[in-house]
Amino acid sequence: MTPLEKYYNKFKEDHRLTTRHGIVEFTVSMKHIHDCLKEYGPNAKILDVGAGTGRYSVALAREGFDVTAVELVKHNLEILMAKHENVKCWPGDARNLDFLPDETFDVTLLFGPMYHLHSDEDRVKALSEAKRVTKKGGVILVAYVMNEYAVLSYCFREGKIAEVMKNGTLTEDFHTITSMEKDLYSYTRLEDMNRLNEKAGLSRVKIFAPDGAADYMRKEINALSEEDFQLFIKYQLAVCERPELLGASSHTVDVLKKSL
Numbered sequence: 001m002t003p004l005e006k007y008y009n010k011f012k013e014d015h016r017l018t019t020r021h022g023i024v025e026f027t028v029s030m031k032h033i034h035d036c037l038k039e040y041g042p043n044a045k046i047l048d049v050g051a052g053t054g055r056y057s058v059a060l061a062r063e064g065f066d067v068t069a070v071e072l073v074k075h076n077l078e079i080l081m082a083k084h085e086n087v088k089c090w091p092g093d094a095r096n097l098d099f100l101p102d103e104t105f106d107v108t109l110l111f112g113p114m115y116h117l118h119s120d121e122d123r124v125k126a127l128s129e130a131k132r133v134t135k136k137g138g139v140i141l142v143a144y145v146m147n148e149y150a151v152l153s154y155c156f157r158e159g160k161i162a163e164v165m166k167n168g169t170l171t172e173d174f175h176t177i178t179s180m181e182k183d184l185y186s187y188t189r190l191e192d193m194n195r196l197n198e199k200a201g202l203s204r205v206k207i208f209a210p211d212g213a214a215d216y217m218r219k220e221i222n223a224l225s226e227e228d229f230q231l232f233i234k235y236q237l238a239v240c241e242r243p244e245l246l247g248a249s250s251h252t253v254d255v256l257k258k259s260l
Helices: 003-010 020-037 055-062 074-082 120-133 147-156 161-166 190-200 218-222 226-239
Strands: 045-049 066-071 087-091 105-110 134-145 203-208 251-257
Touching: 003 074, 020 055, 020 105, 020 134, 020 203, 020 218, 020 226, 020 251, 045 055, 045 120, 055 066, 055 087, 066 074, 074 087, 105 120, 120 134, 120 190, 147 161, 190 203, 190 251
Parallel strands: 045 066, 045 105, 066 087, 105 134
Antiparallel strands: 134 251, 203 251
16 A cells, blocks of 8 residues: 555545635635636536545536546545446546546546646646646646645744754755655645646646635634634635735646647
């Protein structure tokens, strides 16, 4: 069993997006997914790569969309399949989707794989496979965990900064250095995303932060009244594309277009 499988066998993936900070992420992400789907209509075909336990796949299938889900971790895939929703499920790796034909999907979600791929080579493979199976003129939404979130929430808040500087997992300008051999997550800056898009031959439509500061503020958000929590969601929907806030969000989603 790989470290990734061990992690997700214990991690309550099905629960994460139902917490308050997870609801912010899910609500903002779904708003932008729906914005993309408007171009393709109710018969749009959606691919969810790294679908986890199906939070997005199931929601979109319930809306009547044709949804295919791919998940690497067997435990997650079993939970998704047990929901008995109208989602076509495949075991698979984002870097090799050879069981799916070219130019099949209008909208492709890549909401998990980039968290756990460390090298440009592997990340470009995942982007290239998403590009291959997406129709010309289709859209690919790619999620990343952000570098500054990792530095602020782990290195400083948890008092690990001296340790990570000493062991060489941060550069002098505080860019994380991770590897598949020793790290579960990888962390990204906006310039990294730009470089990957150029290598994959994909152009950006927009970029947004689905959760913004929500992950930093879990205790504060949990303490809000329901009325104030709804206002926080409204706030994040309003500011999620503001460029000055993107890099410090815990996640960002890059919305990319496959050229005609």
